Amino acid sequence: MAQLNAKVQQVTDRIIERSGASRQRYLDHLQAALDQGPHRRRLSCGNLAHGFAACSGDEKSALAGSDRPNIAIVSSYNDMLSAHEPYRLAPALIKEAVHAAGGVAQFAGGVPAMCDGVTQGQPGMELSLFSRDVIAQATAVALSHNMFDGALYLGVCDKIVPGLLIGALTFGHLPAVFVPAGPMPSGLPNKEKVRIRQLYAEGKVGREELLQAESKSYHSSGTCTFYGTANSNQMMVEIMGLHLPGSSFINPYTPLRDELTKAAARQVVKFTAQGEDFRPIGHLINEKAIVNAIIGLLATGGSTNHTIHLIAIARAAGILVNWDDFNELSHVIPLLTRIYPNGQADINHFQAAGGMGVLIAELLSAGLLHGDIITIGDDRGLHNYNREPQLRDGQLCWQDSPSASLDQSVLSSCDEPFDPTGGLHLVQGNLGRGVVKVSAVAEEHRVVEAPAIVFDDQDDLVAAFKAGKLEQDFVAVVRFQGPRAIGMPELHKLTPPLGVLQDRGFKVALVTDGRMSGASGKVPAAIHLSPECADGGPLAKVRSGDMVRFDANTGELNVLVEASEFDSRIPLANSASDHSWGMGRELFGGMRRLASASEEGACTLFTETPFS
Structure with missing residues (x-):
């Protein structure tokens, strides 16, 4: 393994120093929650009876004690939006897998999921950014019943994953695994989609032709295939170690996708306080994990939205990041992908070229990632993430990712990057x-x-x-x-x-x-x-x-x-x-007044620096 790049180390050290007091207060809060032990012990009999009233007899018996873990499912499912529709069947898969692993799973709550693609240029878009904070709050409400020993978070798109992460970090004493849904198969090539959009802007084609092109591009269940905020989310969560290795970009409604969902459920059971390998999310998401997320964003030319979201996520864990950190890292992190809008390929082409396994291995070998973070993989470190999942005789297993990109026009190397600096x-x-x-x-x-x-x-x-x-x-x-x-x-x-x-x-x-x-x-x-x-x-x-x-x-x-x-x-x-009014905007006046500056995460949740 290469020695860590000096600039990456310098920026990380600066973030650690800057965050020292607030991070320690966050960890103190986390430890105070851990000291209380499995939380169902603190519930009165009436509390607990309400909490498992709808469960089966076996589940009630399990939850009456504290030896068997109870896993919360928090989901962004709805069937209007393509990215979230694949979560329709996930709760049943998860409950079955958790039960087989010796635990109980309850659907703790749903969070809203709006689509910027639907609201783009419309009044509803003015609710979009604040929906992240609503999602964080909804996550906290779901977990506030104090019934749980771990959680699975089902979310994909723009504000959903950041909101779920902020909420999860508020319950940082609980283990957490994030469950992706996967991208839709490739549709109309991006170059053709852009051509039709520009012709429409010039008045050279009509609405019918434009709608036909858009419908061929966004055509089935799964995330949009361009490299926007949704797919940047998936990259970011995997490179921080909160997804199973190689699971981010497997298409929905495939046998492999279903097995990965079940594996994620089994995995979180391993990491509860009842097990022997306790991994609360508040320990996983530390300064090094946040730096890894920034590096992944830069190396892939990811979404500008994360220059806001990552700051808010970090603050929820007591970590203080600013745009100087992004900028300094950008000057040493090479651009390794060409995925639309940074090229003509889509996320399925990136996956076919080697995907996250090749990307992570390439950055690690160049000393551009922290490999010593704690992840939710079987091995604790990020070095476990140069592997990809597959089914052999119906059984899920992992094999080594390709040793190099299978398509250099989509995914390159640190020796021959598309640009020597980040995006x-x-x-x-x-x-x-x-x-x-x-x-x-x-x-x-x-x-x-x-x-x-x-x-x-x-x-x-x-x-x-x-x-x-x-x-x-x-x-x-x-x-x-x-x-x-x-x-x-x-x-x-x-x-x-x-x-x-x-x-x-x-x-x-x-x-x-x-x-x-x-x-x-x-x-x-x-x-x-x-x-x-x-x-x-x-x-x-x-x-x-x-x-x-x-x-x-x-x-x-x-x-x-x-x-x-x-x-x-x-x-x-x-x-x-x-x-300030119409399409629900009148309900968000308080959030507009509370919002912090963009470089502070444009966040409405904290009226002062968290853990100050």
């Missing part, structure tokens, strides 16, 4: 701090110096494009999109028109205090600008016609206005229509 950079200057995803942006488009055109609503930009008013070099400044303003919706709706203008030869870029998405693509976008406009951030001082320089390579983001003049400007008011 995310910090941007900063007199407009604040933010992030940019560069892995899908061609080198010739990474530097833009052009006049600003200011919008306070994404629909206004789309209307200006359709009216032919954007046929020029410009920087689109889309303001008042942050968490406190309107809940920080994704602005992926802007990708097709901006992509069309870039293809026409114009220099274009996006600068916003909102989000893009896991599908952030070929147009340079400085996003998550903090402080946000609703907090008086400098982006609210920019006026149409101001020259803006955005260099995604160096991380420079400045409005080219004399400092004295810019400082003296009064931030302009939000001119957009009211976003």
Whole structure:
């Protein structure tokens, strides 16, 4: 094994030092919960009778004592959304497997699961980011009955996995295993999908043709196959050791997928306090595991959403991470994958090329991952994750992953990376701090110096494009999109028109205090600008016609206005229509007021630093 890269060690040490006090308080809380012993002992007879009233006689007998573990199932199942529909049959599989392993499993609770693909560009998208915190709270409600010795978390998509993780870490004294659902089989090639979207944006094809193309792309049960936030979630959870090795990208409704679900159920039983190998999630998710997640994100050109979510997840475990950590790691972590939007392949092609086993082995061999974390694999360390599952005569087993990628155009090596640095950079200057995803942006488009055109609503930009008013070099400044303003919706709706203008030869870029998405693509976008406009951030001082320089390579983001003049400007008011009501938005006013800054996780759950 190679010696750990010096920069990876340096960043990890800095996070450990920065987090020392808050992490210790988190661990103290965890230990206090552990000292109470199996939690059903603390329930009164009336409490316990309510807790197992619907169980079978055998299950009641088992739960009346404390020797047999009770496993909570927390699931994001619904049958409208393709990614979550495969969890329909999982509870029955899990209960059977847990029973065979000597325990009991109860469906503790469901969590909401909304789809950014459905709400993209719609009012419902303004609930999306905060749904993560609702999911964390729903997870806590499910576990608050104090009946459980371990938990299985069933979730896949954008805000669901981060929300489940935050909730699970709040119950950090319990062992936890995450159960993926898998991606749908490949559909319409991504290049063709993008072509049709851009033709529609130009008015060259109609809604019928667009819907036909989208339906061929998103066509069955399972996650979307592009490398957005959902599949970045799965990578992240596996590289932190919370999935079984190689289980993230096995298609749903296959015998192998079902056996992996049952194996995950058996695995969590091994790690309860009643067993001999106790592994609570609060010990598994430490500073090294969080650094591994960041490294995986950078090496795969993953979703920009995790520059927010990982910070919130880390804070739930008393760990303090910021964008400087992402940026410094990005300069030493090579880009090893080309998965749409960073290439034309999809997640099934990545899996076929060797998937997570090859990726993890490659990073470990180059000294770019912490191999000594605790995982939920049979062997405690991450070195166990260079293997992939298969069925032999109907029995689940693991074999060594390929020694190298089977398709170098999709998954490369540290010796011959697609880019010597990672896919995310910090941007900063007199407009604040933010992030940019560069892995899908061609080198010739990474530097833009052009006049600003200011919008306070994404629909206004789309209307200006359709009216032919954007046929020029410009920087689109889309303001008042942050968490406190309107809940920080994704602005992926802007990708097709901006992509069309870039293809026409114009220099274009996006600068916003909102989000893009896991599908952030070929147009340079400085996003998550903090402080946000609703907090008086400098982006609210920019006026149409101001020259803006955005260099995604160096991380420079400045409005080219004399400092004295810019400082003296009064931030302009939000001119957009009211976003505080309709489609449930009126119920989230309190969360908008509580939301922390983007670099603090845009989180509503903690009114102060956790464990302070």
